[in-house]
Amino acid sequence: MTTSDLRLAARDLACIRGGRLVFEGLSFEVGAGHALVLTGPNGAGKSSLLRQIAGLLEVEQGEVALTGGDPECGIAEQSHYVGHLDGLKPMMSVIETLRFWRAFLGAGDAASPDAALQAMALAPLADLPVAYLSAGQKRRLSLARLAVAPRPLWLLDEPSVALDAASVARLRDFMAAHLAGGGIIVAATHLDLGLQGAAELRLTREMAS
Amino acid sequence: MRRAFLALVARDIRLAAGIGGGGGMAVFFFLTVVAIVPLGVGPDRPVLELLAPGMLWVGLLLASLLTLDRMFQADVEDGSFDLLSMGPLPLELVAVAKSLAHWVVTGLPLVIAAPVLGILLNLPPETMPWLMLAMLVGTPALSFIGAVGAALTVGVRRGGLLASLLVLPFYVPVLIFGVGAVEAAAVGFEGQAARQALLFLGAITLAAIAIGPLGAAAALRAILR
Amino acid sequence: MAEFFHMGGYAAYVWTCYGLAAAVVAALVWQSLSDWRRQSSLADKLEKAAGGRVRRAAAPAREDDR
C-alpha cells in the first residue's frame, strides 16, 4: 500500500435524513498516511458522513472521491467500514468469520486470519462461536476483519466502543500501522484515539441552519 | 470474484443449516401442510388423487415463502449487509448468491420430500418422476422471484407477511405449469403435454434467474441508500 | 435357501423392511456413538487447555447475546 498520491476529497457535501438537513457545504481533503477525526454532538451527522463516503447512503449534493487508488474500483470497494453494528453471525466461529471475509473481500497480501486474531488478542478464542463472545470481544473481531483484506481507506464509526484500555491501545497501534503504510483513516469518535497528526473535522448541529 | 461468490453461497448455506437457520423448517412445514389436507377434505382416495398435484404445489409454494423474508433481512439487521454491499461483488451477484443458497436449503429438500408426500396423497406412482422433475425445474424460479419480494420488504416490520403478498401473484405461472405437468403426466399421452408444461416451467425459471437478481438489487439500492 | 430369500413372493417388501430397519438403527447407533466420541474428546481437550484453572467450569449464559 504505497500509493503515496492517494487522496480522499469531499466537496460541498450535503446530507438530508428524514427530510431534515443534517449538514451541507462540507468539504475536506485527506492525503495518504493521514487521518481525519470527526467530532461533534450526537445527530451532527458523523455517522451519516461516514456512510456517504462508504457509498451506503446517497450523496444528495456535492461529491466525494478517492483518487490515486485502484482506478477500476469505487470508493466502497477500496474501503473498510466499521459501523455501530458488528455484522457478525452468532453461530459462526471466530476463525470462520475471518476466513469468510478474507475469501469474500479478496485477500491480496493481507494478514492471515490467525495473524489478525493475534493482533487483536483473540487467538485463544479462535474456534468459539461468536455467540459466546462479549461485546468487547465482538468489536475486536469486527476490527480484526480490517486486517484480513487490504483496503487503503478505513471508515471507522466509534471504533473504540465497548473496548477496554488494553484493547484501545491495540486499536491505536493497529491504526498507526495502517497510516504508516500509506493508508487513510476517517474516524468518528468521542475518545482521543491518539492518532499522530490527525486533522479534526468538527460537525455541529448549527451547520445546517 | 468467483471466490467471493462461492464464499457467500457457502456461508449462507451454513447459516441456514445451523441453529435457528430454518433450513429444515421449510421441509417440516411442507410435510405438515400437505398432511393436513386429507384431514380437511377427508380420506377418500379418489378425491385425494385428484387433489394431489395441486396440493403438493401449493404446499411447496407456501413452504418456500416461509423462509423468504430472512434472505436479506437477517444480514441487514446485524450490519453484515453493509459490508457485503461494499465488497467486490456487485449487488446483483450478491442477490444471485443468496437466491441460490435459498434454493439449496429450501427448494432442493422440498423436491426430495415431495414423493413421500405424494404417497400420502395417493398420487399415482407413474407420475412421481414427473412431479419431481417439474419441481426440480420450477423451484429455482420460486427462490429467484422471491428474492425481489424479500428485497422490497427489507427493513419492514413483519416483512415476511408483506413479502408473501407481494410475491404470490408472481408464483401463479409456476403453479399453473407445475400442476399442469403432473396432471398431464397422470393422464398419459406419452408425456407430450407434460413435456410442454415442463418447457414452459423451464422458461419461467430461466427468466426468473435472469430478471430476479436485477430487480432485487435495484430494490435494495432504492430502499437502503 | 432360495426359497428363504423368496419370502413367498413378498421378498421385495420383507427385505426392504428389514433393510430399512437395519439402516435406520445403524444410522442411529452410529450417530449417537460418534456424537459421544466427539463431545467427550472436545471436553477433554478444553479441560486440558484450561489446565485445571477453570474448575468452576461454568459461566452463566449470556442473555444479551441472543
Add this chain to the structure above:
Amino acid sequence: MSLTAAQKFHAYANPARFMALSDRLLAPLWALTLLTLGAGLWFALFNSPPDYQQGETVRIMYVHVPSAWLAMLGYSVMALASAVALIFRHPLADVAAKSAAPIGAAFTFLALATGSLWGKPMWGTWWEWDARMTSVLVLFFLYLGYMALWATIEDPLRAARAAAVLALAGAINIPVIRYSVVWWNTLHQPASVFRMDGPTIAPAMLLPLGLMAAGFTLLFFTLHLVRMRAEIMRRRVRNLRLARADEGEA
C-alpha cells in the same frame, strides 16, 4: 441476570455419579441388547411359521410392532422427563427428555415406513388415512417439532423449559388427536378391511415378537444412555467454552 438456585445447580452440576454409573452399565446393556436382538431376528426370520392369511409378510410385523411400541415409549419417556424437569428442575431430566426425542422419532419413522411396506401387499396401498396411521403421523410431527424447538434455542436452560412445555402439551394432545381421528375417520369410511386387529397371534409368533420387542426396548434404553452422556458432554463443552470466552480477556 441473576440465577435462581435451581439454575445455578444446573449450570454448575457435574453429574459425575450419573456418568460413572452409566459407564458401568453400558457394556452389559450393549451385550444384552445384541443378544436379545440376535435371538429375536433368528426366530423372526428363520424359526417362525408364515401366517396362514398374510403369508411371509407377517415377518414385517416383527419389526413394525416393536417400532410402533418404541414410538410411544419414546414419547412417554420424553413427556415424563419433561414433567420432572419442569416440576423438580432436576438437571438430568431435560437431558433425558432431549435425548429420547431423536430415538423416538427414528422409530416412529420406522413404524410408519414398515407399516407402509406391510400395507402395500396386504391392503394394496402404501398409505391409508385411517385413525391409527394418522395419529402416528401426527406423533411423528410432534417429535419433529420438539427437536426443531431444541435446535432453535441456543441456551440449553431456556430451550429445556420451552421444549418441556411443548412435550407436555403434546402428551395431553395425543389422546385428543387419537379420538378425534377415530371419529373423523369412521364418519367417512367405516373400518372394514383396514383393521389392525388381525388374527389372534399364534404362540409360535409370540416368541419372536416378544424377543424383538424386548430387544428394541433394550436398544432404546442403551441408545438413550449413550445420547444422554453425549448431551452432558455437549453442555460441559459449552460451559468450558463460555468460561474461555471470559478468560480470553487475560
